[in-house]
Amino acid sequence: MTIALETQNLEKTFGGLRVTRDLSLKIEQGARHALIGPNGAGKTTVINQLTGVLKPNSGRILLEGQDITDLPVHKRVLRGLSRTFQINQLYPDLTPLETIGLAVSERLGHGGDWWRRMGTRGDVNGEIAELLTRFHLLDVMNEETVTLPYGKQRLLEIAVAIAAKPRVLLLDEPAAGVPESERHDILAVVGALPRDVTVLLIEHDMDLVFSFADRISVLVSGALLTEGPPEQVARDPQVKAVYLGEEAVNV
Amino acid sequence: MTAASDVGFHAQRQARWHYGEVAFWLMVLACGFLFPTRYLIMTDILRLALFTMSLDLILGYAGIVSLGHAAFFGVGAYAAGLLALHGIINEPVLALIVAGLAAMVLGFATSFLVIRGVDLTRLMVTLGIALLLEALAERFSNITGGTDGLQGIEMQPIFGEIPFDMFGKAGFFYSLAVLFVLFLFARRVVHSPFGLSLRAIKNNPLRAAAIGIPVNRRLIAIYTLAAFYAGIAGALFTQTTAIASLDVFAFERSADLMLVLVIGGTGYLYGGLIGAVVFRMLQELFSTITPQYWQFWIGLVLVVIVLVGRQRLHRWVLYVPNLIIRQVAGRKAVVAVPESDA
Numbered sequence: 001m002t003i004a005l006e007t008q009n010l011e012k013t014f015g016g017l018r019v020t021r022d023l024s025l026k027i028e029q030g031a032r033h034a035l036i037g038p039n040g041a042g043k044t045t046v047i048n049q050l051t052g053v054l055k056p057n058s059g060r061i062l063l064e065g066q067d068i069t070d071l072p073v074h075k076r077v078l079r080g081l082s083r084t085f086q087i088n089q090l091y092p093d094l095t096p097l098e099t100i101g102l103a104v105s106e107r108l109g110h111g112g113d114w115w116r117r118m119g120t121r122g123d124v125n126g127e128i129a130e131l132l133t134r135f136h137l138l139d140v141m142n143e144e145t146v147t148l149p150y151g152k153q154r155l156l157e158i159a160v161a162i163a164a165k166p167r168v169l170l171l172d173e174p175a176a177g178v179p180e181s182e183r184h185d186i187l188a189v190v191g192a193l194p195r196d197v198t199v200l201l202i203e204h205d206m207d208l209v210f211s212f213a214d215r216i217s218v219l220v221s222g223a224l225l226t227e228g229p230p231e232q233v234a235r236d237p238q239v240k241a242v243y244l245g246e247e248a249v250n251v
Numbered sequence: 252m253t254a255a256s257d258v259g260f261h262a263q264r265q266a267r268w269h270y271g272e273v274a275f276w277l278m279v280l281a282c283g284f285l286f287p288t289r290y291l292i293m294t295d296i297l298r299l300a301l302f303t304m305s306l307d308l309i310l311g312y313a314g315i316v317s318l319g320h321a322a323f324f325g326v327g328a329y330a331a332g333l334l335a336l337h338g339i340i341n342e343p344v345l346a347l348i349v350a351g352l353a354a355m356v357l358g359f360a361t362s363f364l365v366i367r368g369v370d371l372t373r374l375m376v377t378l379g380i381a382l383l384l385e386a387l388a389e390r391f392s393n394i395t396g397g398t399d400g401l402q403g404i405e406m407q408p409i410f411g412e413i414p415f416d417m418f419g420k421a422g423f424f425y426s427l428a429v430l431f432v433l434f435l436f437a438r439r440v441v442h443s444p445f446g447l448s449l450r451a452i453k454n455n456p457l458r459a460a461a462i463g464i465p466v467n468r469r470l471i472a473i474y475t476l477a478a479f480y481a482g483i484a485g486a487l488f489t490q491t492t493a494i495a496s497l498d499v500f501a502f503e504r505s506a507d508l509m510l511v512l513v514i515g516g517t518g519y520l521y522g523g524l525i526g527a528v529v530f531r532m533l534q535e536l537f538s539t540i541t542p543q544y545w546q547f548w549i550g551l552v553l554v555v556i557v558l559v560g561r562q563r564l565h566r567w568v569l570y571v572p573n574l575i576i577r578q579v580a581g582r583k584a585v586v587a588v589p590e591s592d593a
Contacts, residue, residue, distance in 0.1 A: 074461075077460075078463050090458060091450070091454035092454055094454060097261055098450075099451075101447070102448055102464075103463070105447075107463060114445035115443055117263055117439070118262045118442060118447055119258070119261070122255070125259040125262065128255075129255040129258045132254070132258070138254065141258070142264075160462060163462070
């Protein structure tokens, strides 16, 4: 099996606080890998290091075997590593059409084009239309993002990440804050991602994790506690103690 | 219509020319014939409009605040002055471009300082650069004429054909042509993927980087382009007034620019143009009524604009015209000013 994304002995400290401790993860090509852990386990810090928002103190990050530890954020995206955010990071004043159009243009290398107007490239338009349709955004494509209902914004958040045609996709709590009625769309979209895209899912919702993931890593206090297929992780007494069975321990 | 062509159609929605825009420019052109005694103030407005458009490019589109935009205006002004004074380049249009390029070089060099940091740092850095240049211009008075400024500039005819006349007619139409050409160029740029990426960076730099936009490179590019525009505005100032003095670098000039843009509205290019007209008109009006206290009234207007919100003001102003238009052309045909918040 080839490894799509790998961390080697990753370390990150904020002042005296070790938020990532000697973390070595291997995510296989095409995997549906989930990273779980209690609040404050440092899951988002890991994501931020993977995507380049934060620099690790030591350790390496490999994308398809190539060292990307020192690459800036936008270059990692162009290499095929894309993400969604736990809290929507969208452009409030831009429409879904513009938001996705920009992501597609950027990927196809037209982003720096300062002369040709938006909307005049057939290939870009085709892709935008395809994404808008797939993410149920066609009917609101000219509305400003800030005016969209939360569920639609969440879909847009994922659509933007997909527009980068990632080979590895990091989903940071994709269903967070989405009302029950709009949840189905999100889960369907996430479930329908093509198998050649490797997915690393960070999630609180255990139903979603166990229905989606074929492999689970458990992070506690910045260190890897255990890793394995869902059944094994679910049975692990250590995991139950620190995470799944918190209530039982408290009683 | 297929979804793709539909997308293409809507993506170009804003880039298409609207009737209102055509009417606007015809009106500006008409002013040149309607008010032959007011060329000097109208030229002044055009210069200010161009200068404000430059600030709009970085502030309205890319979200870079600046309190020292006069730095580029000043470099353009002195460059044009020196070129003409020493007869290095006598043809005004060529000299104008060279002066703009001089400001552009400074813009590129200082952009690296400006893109770092947050709004407050940017305010301080841009302010500092303008003050620095003002001090340098004063120090090297053998080149700049110091506090006296450059004197005895004589402008040669444009293209060797059209001389600058004492009523400022040639100066006005020359400035208008320059403004219009640069407006067309800016309009093209802001509706390109590059222009859209600037708005994305302004909205959310974190996400912009996360879809693969090289944020810093884009900011450097637009800052450099804006410096070129400001330099051209400065050069127009020297060419149409035949003077260049230290006040081209003055802090008031940069600060006024912010006011103009706030009055006109940011992020739709016309903000600078409308703002320049309104600002100068108000200035004229208030200084006729109360020569000493006009700044008080300008200040009051500004506070009202910010508190009430420009969107609401536009709606009030356009209330009556829209009432009439609706009677004639039906419900949907209303005049609205495109808006993005200051």
